[in-house]
Amino acid sequence: MKLLFFLFALILQDQGKPPEKAAPYYPTPQVVVDRMLKLGELKKGEKVYDLGSGDGRIVVAAAQKFGATAVGVEFDKSLVAQSRQRLLSLNLGKLASIIEGDIFEQNYADADLITVYLLPITNIRLSPVLEKTIKKGVRIVCHDFEFTEWNPEKTEVMEDTEGRSHTLFFYRR
Numbered sequence: 410m411k412l413l414f415f416l417f418a419l420i421l422q423d424q425g426k427p428p429e430k431a432a433p434y435y436p437t438p439q440v441v442v443d444r445m446l447k448l449g450e451l452k453k454g455e456k457v458y459d460l461g462s463g464d465g466r467i468v469v470a471a472a473q474k475f476g477a478t479a480v481g482v483e484f485d486k487s488l489v490a491q492s493r494q495r496l497l498s499l500n501l502g503k504l505a506s507i508i509e510g511d512i513f514e515q516n517y518a519d520a521d522l523i524t525v526y527l528l529p530i531t532n533i534r535l536s537p538v539l540e541k542t543i544k545k546g547v548r549i550v551c552h553d554f555e556f557t558e559w560n561p562e563k564t565e566v567m568e569d570t571e572g573r574s575h576t577l578f579f580y581r582r
């Protein structure tokens with residue numbers, strides 16, 4: 410009986426845990442967003458997830474410019490509200506959506522492409538989580554910080570409109 414109570418308390422405690430901040434909010438410049446989606450070979454009708462979607466700019470571009478079904482995952486309530494408002498005002502509600510939640514707790518089984526702009530330490534934790542749910546052949550594009558356990562199929566260095574350098578890594582799992 411004591412053991413049951415202990416297990417129940419553990420489950421409750423785990424459910425109440427707030428998501429761990431995997432990276433601060435730092436938006437990808439628009440020109441880099443467009444390049445990430447192109448490098449990721451995104452096609453009309455495919456499904457793309459942006460992990461830690463910020464103001465939703467990757468989700469917006471994927472739906473608006475590529476005709477993809479785009480899902481952002483974001484835990485910051487104000488960024489979630491801001492990006493949902495943007496999707497609404499651009500009339501993208503049918504193609505694009507934002508999940509308010511933890512990137513480590515989602516299922517990415519239906520993803521064709523996943524975009525990531527997080528931290529190196531986060532990517533180390535994230536790769537085994539992704540490996541558990543992604544389907545074979547899924548494409549992943551990272552901005553600036555790579556997945557050190559995986560070999561990129563392509564790496565690109567580009568400049569944004571202010572002359573800052575960005576590195577993009579393309580993986581096919």
Ligand SMILES: C[S@@+](CC[C@H](N)C(=O)[O-])C[C@H]1O[C@@H](n2cnc3c(N)ncnc32)[C@H](O)[C@@H]1O
Pocket residue numbers: 428429430431432433434435436437459460461462463464466467482483484485488510511512513525526527
């Ligand atoms: C570097 S920003 C990237 C924003 C956007 N993807 C872009 O490229 O413009 C990282 C984002 O991840 C979000 N984030 C951090 N930890 C998270 C977590 N555990 N679950 C969901 N979102 C998270 C932050 O709030 C932030 O918006």
